[in-house]
Amino acid sequence: MNPLLRELEAMLFAAETPLSVADIMRLVGDREVSPDDVTALLEELAESYGPRGIVLVERGGRWLFQTAPDLGHIIRPTRDSPRKLSRAAVETLAIIAYHQPVTRPEIEEIRGVGVSAGTVDVLMEAGWVRPAGRRESPGRPLQYATTPHFLVHFGLESRRDLPGLADLKAAGLLDRTAPTELFGEMMAAETESEDSGAEPDAGVEADA
Numbered sequence: 001m002n003p004l005l006r007e008l009e010a011m012l013f014a015a016e017t018p019l020s021v022a023d024i025m026r027l028v029g030d031r032e033v034s035p036d037d038v039t040a041l042l043e044e045l046a047e048s049y050g051p052r053g054i055v056l057v058e059r060g061g062r063w064l065f066q067t068a069p070d071l072g073h074i075i076r077p078t079r080d081s082p083r084k085l086s087r088a089a090v091e092t093l094a095i096i097a098y099h100q101p102v103t104r105p106e107i108e109e110i111r112g113v114g115v116s117a118g119t120v121d122v123l124m125e126a127g128w129v130r131p132a133g134r135r136e137s138p139g140r141p142l143q144y145a146t147t148p149h150f151l152v153h154f155g156l157e158s159r160r161d162l163p164g165l166a167d168l169k170a171a172g173l174l175d176r177t178a179p180t181e182l183f184g185e186m187m188a189a190e191t192e193s194e195d196s197g198a199e200p201d202a203g204v205e206a207d208a
Contacts, residue, residue, distance in 0.1 A: 004033065005041050012045075018062035018152060060151040060158055069155070089119050093128060097150070097162060101132040101143035120144065128153065 011027055012019060019027075021035050021042070028038070042063055046056040055068050085093075092115055095107050107115050123129040132145035151158065 002041065004028070004031075004037075005045060008038070008041055009045060012056065012063055012065055015064070018059060018064035018148060020062045023062075058157055060148040060156075062148050062152075064152065066152075085122065086119070088115070089122055092119050093123055093146075096123075096129055096144050097146050097159070100145035101135075102145075103135055103141040103143050105141060107144075 007028075008024065011024060021038050024038050024042075025033075025035060042056070042058075046058075046063075049056045049065075053068050053071055054065050056063060056065055088111075091111055092107055095110050096102055099106065099110070104115055104120070120129065127147055127149040129144050129150070130147045132143040134140040135143055146159070150156075156162065
C-alpha cells in the first residue's frame with residue numbers, strides 16, 4: 001500500500017475539521033508530491049471505502065470521513081437530539097444559500113417580513129452561516145454566506161447541488177423563494193412546522 005495513502009487516511013481520520021487539498025499539501029511538507037497526486041490518492045481512498053460503513057466524501061472542496069448515508073438511521077438514536085429551528089430560521093438559511101452573499105435588508109425583502117438578529121445568530125452558532133464582508137453600497141451593510149460546514153451537514157458537494165431552476169419552477173417558487181418547501185426533506189430533523197405548536201428556539205423570534 002502506498003505509504004502516502006496511509007498517511008492521508010490517518011490525517012483525515014484525526015482531523016477535527018474537513019481538509020482541503022491545500023491543507024493536506026501543508027501537512028505533507030516538502031516531499032515531491034503535487035496537488036494532482038494528492039487528489040488522485042484521495043479518490044483512490046474514497047473508492048476503497050465505498051462499500052464500508054464509513055465513507056470518504058468531498059464537500060465543498062474539503063474531504064472528510066462520515067457514516068455511509070444508508071446507515072445514518074443506526075447511529076442517529078445514539079446522538080443528542082438536534083436543535084430545532086424555527087420556520088423563520090429555515091427560511092433565512094435557504095435565502096442565504098440561494099442568494100449569497102446577501103444582506104439582511106435583502107433577506108427581509110425576499111421574506112416580506114423583518115429578520116431578527118437572533119435568527120441570524122442561531123444560524124451562525126450552528127456553523128452554517130458566516131459574515132461575508134460588507135457591501136460597497138450606502139451604509140455598507142454586512143453580507144452573509146453559507147459555510148463549508150453547511151455543505152457537510154446537508155450532504156452537498158457544492159452549492160450546485162441545491163435544487164435548480166426546474167425544481168423551483170415545479171414548486172412554483174421562481175419569483176419568490178419559499179425555502180421551507182425546498183429544504184423540507186433536508187431539514188426534517190431540525191425543523192419544526194408552523195402548525196406544530198412548538199415554541200421557537202431561544203434567541204429566535206417567531207417572525208413568521
